[in-house]
Amino acid sequence: MSSLSLHPPSTNIGNKDNGTVSRYSMQDFLSEDTKVEIVPAFDCPTLSFISCDYGPFIAGMSVPVPLWLAVELRKQFRCRITPPPWLCESYLTEVLNYEKDPMNETFFTSSEHPSNPDIQLTLPYHYQSIARVLIDVCPGDIERVKSINVILQDIDFLRNSKSVNILKRLSLSMDGTEGEEVQRNFNMRSGWKGMEVQEFKGVTVKMLEGVRGGDGEGRGEGRGGRGAGNDGRKEGRRKFRNERRREEDGMGGDETPTAKPGRKPTGTPTIDEDGLEVAQIEEGEELEEPTRQGAQRLRRFR
Amino acid sequence: MGYYDIDDILMEDEHVTAIARIDCASLAFLRPYNSTNTAASTSSTTLMTNEKVSLPLWTLPFLCFDSRFFDVTLPKHFSDSFRKKLDAGGDSFNLRLKSPYFYSSGFLLCSLVSSSPSSRRSSDNRLTLLKKECTLLLSVLKKTFIGSRLRKTLDWSLSFRDEDCTSYTSTLTTEELTLFEIGARASLGYQEWKRKGSRFIQVSGIVKSKDRRVVSPEDKGGDKGVKQMGEFEEEEGKKRRRIEERL
Numbered sequence: 447m448s449s450l451s452l453h454p455p456s457t458n459i460g461n462k463d464n465g466t467v468s469r470y471s472m473q474d475f476l477s478e479d480t481k482v483e484i485v486p487a488f489d490c491p492t493l494s495f496i497s498c499d500y501g502p503f504i505a506g507m508s509v510p511v512p513l514w515l516a517v518e519l520r521k522q523f524r525c526r527i528t529p530p531p532w533l534c535e536s537y538l539t540e541v542l543n544y545e546k547d548p549m550n551e552t553f554f555t556s557s558e559h560p561s562n563p564d565i566q567l568t569l570p571y572h573y574q575s576i577a578r579v580l581i582d583v584c585p586g587d588i589e590r591v592k593s594i595n596v597i598l599q600d601i602d603f604l605r606n607s608k609s610v611n612i613l614k615r616l617s618l619s620m621d622g623t624e625g626e627e628v629q630r631n632f633n634m635r636s637g638w639k640g641m642e643v644q645e646f647k648g649v650t651v652k653m654l655e656g657v658r659g660g661d662g663e664g665r666g667e668g669r670g671g672r673g674a675g676n677d678g679r680k681e682g683r684r685k686f687r688n689e690r691r692r693e694e695d696g697m698g699g700d701e702t703p704t705a706k707p708g709r710k711p712t713g714t715p716t717i718d719e720d721g722l723e724v725a726q727i728e729e730g731e732e733l734e735e736p737t738r739q740g741a742q743r744l745r746r747f748r
Numbered sequence: 749m750g751y752y753d754i755d756d757i758l759m760e761d762e763h764v765t766a767i768a769r770i771d772c773a774s775l776a777f778l779r780p781y782n783s784t785n786t787a788a789s790t791s792s793t794t795l796m797t798n799e800k801v802s803l804p805l806w807t808l809p810f811l812c813f814d815s816r817f818f819d820v821t822l823p824k825h826f827s828d829s830f831r832k833k834l835d836a837g838g839d840s841f842n843l844r845l846k847s848p849y850f851y852s853s854g855f856l857l858c859s860l861v862s863s864s865p866s867s868r869r870s871s872d873n874r875l876t877l878l879k880k881e882c883t884l885l886l887s888v889l890k891k892t893f894i895g896s897r898l899r900k901t902l903d904w905s906l907s908f909r910d911e912d913c914t915s916y917t918s919t920l921t922t923e924e925l926t927l928f929e930i931g932a933r934a935s936l937g938y939q940e941w942k943r944k945g946s947r948f949i950q951v952s953g954i955v956k957s958k959d960r961r962v963v964s965p966e967d968k969g970g971d972k973g974v975k976q977m978g979e980f981e982e983e984e985g986k987k988r989r990r991i992e993e994r995l
Contacts, residue, residue, distance in 0.1 A: 470941035490994055494987070578945070602942075610906050614899045621895035645938045648930040649902065656851065656893045656923060 469644045477572030478514040483528040517583050529588045532567055533577060538597045541569060545604040572640045609646050620657055755922060759849035760806040766818035768799050805856055813864030819874050822881060826854060831888045839896040842919040850921040851893055858886040897924060905931030
């Protein structure tokens, strides 16, 4: 039946049997894959793990390892972590000044490496998680840790309020108050980082689902593409949806199924013998009903 | 979304006024209880032509649109005058008073009307008028949803408030309330993360219960190319011990 999907996605992933975990904790977990440079205080040949080999470790020589390994070794005092190039006061101050400026409506993208002007440096996707872990575990290895902490919190706050403004501007453009350029430029890839994605994706998806309206009308508009504005909106939504799908794949797809804005079945609704409207599903169509009952019921009509 | 969705079921129970176009046998129970129909030919079992009844949305496909036994009119909160008011500024209205499923029922009505087969009879103006009204209604509904009401909701839900928001949320329809809850939960979760840090991530139930799995002697030798999950864990543990010894 055509309607908005009204189930709110929770902030926890996983079902009750396996234990739920906060999405934000999951982002912390995923961030631990990023590589950092460490200077080990021990000698060791190459260590082989399931995913990759790390090493060989030679005392005094810098070696790249994933964050989880670096933190473990640092906790045992077997290495010194070199802070990543973006975790320095000058770069973060530059980011902060960009975000503070009310003229800049988009997020900070990239600028030159502070010491090496040839390299472009961007804030990594999981910058909040990585910064938090590094500041917790090895504050001594980072220069001017306290001021970096303060700057990072300011950056978080500013980006947060900017995100809400972006959503508001998107809504302004969709209800006709502002122009439609916002829709075309609305691209999550160039803006939001890890934690912000988790915070705002639920709301954004619900917004765009609401604009689609009922089944027949919304989809018809999207496919027909009656104007440049519609295409832009479709593009933004598709990019957003792909972004979300990629995110969810990264988490192992344990998310509660109702959170996904899957495609609704096509075909004109028909009436079956109970007098109820039943959507016809064509072969190969991705189904929205994730529950077992729903899947069983829909399988009958294939 | 779907057959078992309780919100869908409740939404489809919204009522619209319909007028019977023909005499309907055995449908007299649809007559409202306090009906003031004093026609001499009021039957006790048959619903007479031009009698007004109140029909739920789920009956509309087969009573009004596919078969044209009843003529449906849009409810008052979808009428032209209210649409104009919504266009002017929607954020001050208590839409939940009008209908708790304002948007969903509106979208459903519009899709039913637009997908109903057009009558071949040229005298059937009512349906064409209804179709025109519904196209206008659809655009107004979408505009209202994404408009100033949404911006106000975003403000309220995404701004880390500790206070009681029911003065605002009591004016929201169910769909908007869902959006509000998502935003509020997300921002609360973020605040919690900032304060407390990461929560402990539990081992998945599949891995936890592997020891309780009954493995027969034949199974162990089975797939030589693919290692059992338990063996992976053992090797991992051995490697970890080896690393620690070396270090």
